[in-house]
Amino acid sequence: MTGTTGTMTERCLVLWCPDWPVRAAAAEADLDPAAPLALVEHGVVHACSAAARAAGVQRGLKVREAQSRCASLTVLPLEPAVDARRFEPVLAALEAGIPTVQVVRPGLVVIRAAGPARFFGGEESAAGEALHLLAEAGVPDARAGVADGPFTAEQAARATDAGRTIRVVPAGASADFLAPLPVSVLGMPALVGLLARLGVRTLGAFAALPEASVRDRFGPEGEAAHRVAAGLDPRRVVARVVPADRDRRQAFEPPLERIDQIAFGLKRTAEAFLEALAGDLLVCTALTVELVPERGAPHRRTWLHPRSFTPLDVIDRVRWQLAAAELAAPVAEVVLHPEAVDEAAHHEQGLWGGGPGERIHHALSRVQSLLGHEAVLTAQPSGGRLAADRTVLAPWGEQRTPPRPPGAPWPGRLPGFVPTAVLGDRPPVVVQDPAGRDVAVDDRDAISGPPALLVAPGRPATRIEGWAGPWPLEERWWDPAAAVRLHRMQVACADGSAWLLARDATGWWAEARYD
Amino acid sequence: MAALQARIAAMQARTLGARTLPTDPAVAPLLPGGALRSGVAYAAPGSLALAMLLLAGPSAAGAWVGVVGIPEFGAEAAAELGVALDRLVLVPSPGEHWLSVTAQLAEVLPVVLVRPPARGASPSETARLASRLRQRDATLLVAGEWSGAEATLTATGGSWAGIGTGWGYLAARELDVVTTVREVRTRHRVRIETGFRPFVPAAPAAPVRPRPVAVPAMEAAE
Incomplete structure (x- = not known):
């Protein structure tokens, strides 16, 4: 059985770099990987070097406990990004000799064995060639396992030692190879705990259970694990595709x-x-x-x-x-x-064109090429208290998420009419009381006199007939760059216009108009 | 009753083969034939709210609408008056290209609202745009004067309710509109309410914001 035809499982070559996270972290921190090292996540040892393991440190130990067992232990944080980054050149060196590599995780790769075995004249020599490539890339202590299916091959690779770095499990012998291994190698803590309580301690014992009973008792996940334990790992090797440089x-x-x-x-x-x-x-x-x-x-x-x-x-x-x-x-x-x-x-466009949406898009794109990208806009509601904050505009073709949630209550926003004309350029206006003095607002939010006359740029002065406010507004006082501190007032004028006026340190200006 | 009358009028307007657009019942009585017609231009100087109400009918019925040359167009207010924001396209500052942008939008959008710059359009430009509108069955709304408009709806003024001297807020408005169709002028009054009652104790806790209700316009004495 050398190919994939007629069988459920395919021959796999697994390459395993022992303690890869430790090696990567040591290289990153410029430390000797032979020294006692431990990688820690959430105060618990996640991986450790061989020297640390010899001193009694093991995975799952608390940092204090690990340090008490090995006083010279160097503790480093676990950084998966470093693992992956350090593994990338190793992988590139491997792919130069053997393409179609699937990365299970940094430090563990699986290769479909059929191709390399044919090319290098046998599975053992293919594995030897792969280890040679890894050694040249700076991983001298890698191990290789060849077996039916990725799971068995990984267990074969883990069953090696420093003296014999390649283990080949013959085709069809997977079940016998796996039988004595403990069920914990399945890596499914819930299932393993249950099996231990049922007295099932080895993969062989688990595989011996009737398939239908396993399915009834443990569901689809248990059934999949049962097949794996029987050496019938159905997973296929999917080689990674290196994205082409399209720049x-x-x-x-x-x-x-x-x-x-x-x-x-x-x-x-x-x-x-x-x-x-x-x-x-x-x-x-x-x-x-x-x-x-x-x-x-x-x-x-x-x-x-x-x-x-x-x-x-x-x-x-x-x-x-x-x-x-x-x-x-x-x-x-x-x-x-x-x-x-x-x-x-x-x-692809449909046979009869893209419908009305397509036509609109083409016309708007033409307008954009004439006037610029930012000239054609779509509007979305946004949260906020100032009139200009309550809409967010995005160029046609771009999605823009509202910076402030529109559904939130926004206490302090004005009730009643929404102004139809939002004056983005903040035109300054003059607001006077009946005596002709400028209307001011003091520190206690009180107005100095009733507003009576409004002079807006480009318009004749008009009498103010109704007014409400001033309403104070203070936003983001903790951020000097974005802070807003002003008073707002609605006024209705004799000429039929109505305004939303605002006053800050620079004086009165028109925020919006009710056209 | 008034809504029913508006619908009857909209149906009757089909006599000359002109298609009508869905029209907000608040502004339908202001229009000749009781509905917006496609392929023609309407002028609505004086009030952006009135222009938004004219946009609201077709937009709420599923049409895309465009707004050209109105940088201060309040999209939030338009949404409250019934314009669907996901079918609204804004070209706030087309500059000197306003006419060609309007023509390009009229190619694909059923309704376009435009405010011409102060110097306006020349009669030949107006005629070219009018023929484009007829070809494409698009409706042009002009926030300003427009020669050759089917009807001119001029907001001449109005009054505000709900605001006092130092108390209240702008809660309702009455807008006086003069419709001019071929030198014939009729007066109407449109009432827009927000329906927002913050001081009623029995009001629900969540501030419900119904869209402004525009009560059907009533004919006012000349």
Whole structure:
């Protein structure tokens, strides 16, 4: 049984780097991996080096207890990111010799054995070659196991020792190999605890139970574990796919300054960029454009697309970014990087066009290419107390999550009418009392006199007939940059207009109008 | 009763083969034929709330609407008056391109609200846009004067209720509207209420904010 045909399980080669987290952490901290080391998570030992293990430290021990057993123990925090990062070059070295590697976790990989065994002339020599590659990559003490299915192969690799680093379990002999192992190697604490209480202590004893009874008593998970224990691990090896480098660069020599020159020079690159994706049946839905000037820091920005980018869309985004970037020096290089891709099949147009949504999108995109990305907006409700805070505007094609939850109560917001005209530029106004003095608000939120006259820019002065307030508003006092401290007042005027006025340290200004 | 009359009027307006748009019952009586017609322009100078009410009918019925050249357009107020924000497109500052942007939006959106800049449009530009509207069956609402408008709804003033001198808040408004159709002027009054009653003890704890109710306009004496 060398292939996958006709069998439930396939021959697997598992490579195991013992104590990989310890080794990675030691390399990161520049320590000797032979010294007593322990990796700690939540105050409990998670992994330890061989020297520490020899001194009695083991997984699951409290840090204090571990330190009392081994006084020279060095304690490091567990960092999974370091494990993965340190393993990446090892993996690259391995893949240079044996492709199609599946990473179970950093330090443990599984390879479909059939290919390498044929190439290197036998499973044992394939495993030896793999260990050789790992040793060259800086892991001299790796172990290898070959067996039916990933689980048995991993147990085979763990059954090795320093003298004999390769263990091959012949095809069909998995059940016999696994039988004496304790059930705890299944790694399912709940099931293992139950089996121990039932008197089932080895995989062999577990495998001997009738399959139907196991399914009835332990459910689908138990059934899967039962198959694994019987050496019938149904899992297949899925090799990792290394993402291809899809970035496209366009260098300009000499560097260019004018937007239309850059856009023209980029046309071919944008087409090639999308054609390369289309070749793999992919489309780009989010794009990062990096503008590299001759001097100074590069300018990066990510653009989203509600559907998928066309070459013209890409050029438009570059134009808008160039217009907004205000680079100090001419552009020497433009990099296009696909931030998100999707299968092209999801974006094919229907046989009879994309419906009204598609037409609207095309027309709005045309307006965007004419006026700029930020010129066409959609509105979403947002939370807040000031009129301008209660709506968040996003360019067409982009999703923007409201910065403040709109559903929250927002005490202090005004009841009654919502102003129809929100004056973003805060035009200053003059509010006077009947004696012609400016109306002021003192520290106790009291008004100095009844407002009687309103002078707004571009309008004739008008009499104030009704007014309400002033209502104090103080937001984010803990943050000097975002703090708001003002008084607000609604006024209804003789000419039929109504205003929402605000007064802060700079005086009165119009926040909004009830047109 | 008034809503029923408005519906009858909307049905009757189909005589010339013109399609009508779903229209908010509050503003339907102000319009000739009792409903917005597609393919024509309406002018609504003076009140943004009135323009929003005109947008609300088609938008609530599922149409996309566009707003061009109104940077201070209060989307929250529009939503309260019945405009669906997920079908609203804003082009706040089109600058000198306002006319071409309006024409492009009218290609695909059934209703477009635009405020022309102070110098307005030349008669030839107006005529070109009018033919585009007819072709595309789009309705143009102009927040300003517009030559060749089917009807001009001018908000001439109004009054506010609920606000006193130092107390209350803006709770209801009455808007006087003069409709001019081919030199014939009729006066109406539209009442908009928020329905928000914060001082009623029996009011529910959660502040329910019903959309402003615009009671059907009544004919006012000239």
